Amino acid sequence: MPRRQLPLHFHALRVDPATPLSERTAELLHRDLQRWTRRYIRPVARLISVTAVWVIVALKRLLPFQFSWHSMLDRLSVWFLRRCVSREGGELLLRHFIVETLLIRFVARNSGFEDIPEPDLMPTTFKDLMGHAVIQHDVNMYRLIIDTGEKLRASGRVKCDKRAGLDCSMLDVPAITPDDEYCRFINLDLGTALYFMNIPFALLTSEDVYEQAVNSFQLDDPLMAHLADITGDSLFRAWGARQSLSWLEINRDVPRALYMHAVVHEYAHTHLCRLAAQSHRSTGSPV
Numbered sequence: 186m187p188r189r190q191l192p193l194h195f196h197a198l199r200v201d202p203a204t205p206l207s208e209r210t211a212e213l214l215h216r217d218l219q220r221w222t223r224r225y226i227r228p229v230a231r232l233i234s235v236t237a238v239w240v241i242v243a244l245k246r247l248l249p250f251q252f253s254w255h256s257m258l259d260r261l262s263v264w265f266l267r268r269c270v271s272r273e274g275g276e277l278l279l280r281h282f283i284v285e286t287l288l289i290r291f292v293a294r295n296s297g298f299e300d301i302p303e304p305d306l307m308p309t310t311f312k313d314l315m316g317h318a319v320i321q322h323d324v325n326m327y328r329l330i331i332d333t334g335e336k337l338r339a340s341g342r343v344k345c346d347k348r349a350g351l352d353c354s355m356l357d358v359p360a361i362t363p364d365d366e367y368c369r370f371i372n373l374d375l376g377t378a379l380y381f382m383n384i385p386f387a388l389l390t391s392e393d394v395y396e397q398a399v400n401s402f403q404l405d406d407p408l409m410a411h412l413a414d415i416t417g418d419s420l421f422r423a424w425g426a427r428q429s430l431s432w433l434e435i436n437r438d439v440p441r442a443l444y445m446h447a448v449v450h451e452y453a454h455t456h457l458c459r460l461a462a463q464s465h466r467s468t469g470s471p472v
Contacts, residue, residue: 203423205455209358210280213273220271220374227377234380234440238387242395242435251391255317258389262319262382263311267367274375275311275363281447282308282322283358284454288408289329290355291457295415296345298336302328311364319386320394323401330407344410347417353461356454379440392435399439402446403428412453416460424449 195218198204199211206214217223245251266275286306293301304325308314337343373381387395406425413421426446 203420204452205459206451207455207458210277210451210455213277213280216273217271217277217374217376220274220372220377222372222377223374226373227380230377230380231438231440234383235438237384238439239436241384241387242392245392251393252389253391253394254389255320258319258385259315259317261385261389263314265378265382266311266314267364268370269373269381270378271369271372271374272363272365274373274378276361277375277447278378279308279311279313279361279363280358281450282306282314282318283361284447284450285322285326287355287358288412288450288453288457289325291353292329292333292345292408292411292415294352294355295348296333296336296411297348298333298340301332301336304328307359309359309361320390320398323398326401326404326408327397330404333411334407345414348415351416351461351464353457353464356458356461358454376440376444379443383439396433396435399435399437399442400430400433402426402442403430403432405446405449409449409453412457416457418456418460420456421453424452 195215198206198214199208266278270278286304290303293303304322306318306322306325308318333345337345386398390398403426406428409421409425413419426449
């Protein structure tokens with residue numbers, strides 16, 4: 186299949202300061218978006234995925250019991266990522282788990298509160314996703330918002346205070362190796378892969394777990410608000426999802442929402458890294 190060039194699109198993707206991406210992320214996205222599967226397989230994958238998930242959710246609501254099998258979900262996900270997803274797509278997915286953990290750690294350390302737990306979910310290979318990482322990373326985000334909210338209420342405050350000396354020591358992304366030694370049957374782009382992966386995710390989790398996971402993207406609003414308050418930079422608020430936890434919905438385009446959720450976290454992480462670098466240059470102190 187001929188590669189699509191779209192030079193203006195990818196130039197804007199790399200340089201727009203309002204939607205900042207690291208050089209590595211921009212390179213991975215550039216390669217991933219040029220995969221032929223994005224144009225020829227994704228439309229079909231989306232139709233299959235949306236239909237299958239709708240049927241699965243409807244059946245689960247009608248059945249008198251709930252079915253889940255998280256260990257099988259782990260095994261299927263790892264196999265699919267190793268055999269059917271492009272290397273850049275796999276690296277982007279692993280980066281999301283890592284970047285989300287780093288953002289949670291940043292808020293936890295700079296919120297001004299003690300004893301906010303910091304997650305240790307840092308998968309650098311697909312094997313590291315075993316142990317229910319897909320479910321756990323959503324739980325980690327919920328716990329941050331709940332813990333920070335409870336401590337703000339207890340202290341009589343409505344938001345985190347701006348911090349003069351930010352702790353940015355946790356922002357480095359470790360080297361990621363998306364199991365390159367495995368032979369791929371096909372190299373799906375990440376967006377297409379997410380449509381296929383959403384089917385077993387809906388099937389092998391209970392309706393409550395699935396609903397909680399697919400609505401966790403709405404936590405980007407409070408996360409970006411905390412980052413804006415702590416750093417004093419309002420740009421973070423521009424990346425909020427503009428959605429409320431008061432609206433629960435399963436029948437949505439989950440893979441697209443997940444993709445944009447991951448991209449927003451890349452914006453926030455890249456911007457934090459740039460703020461840290463600016464602070465280092467202006468003060469001459471280590472980040």
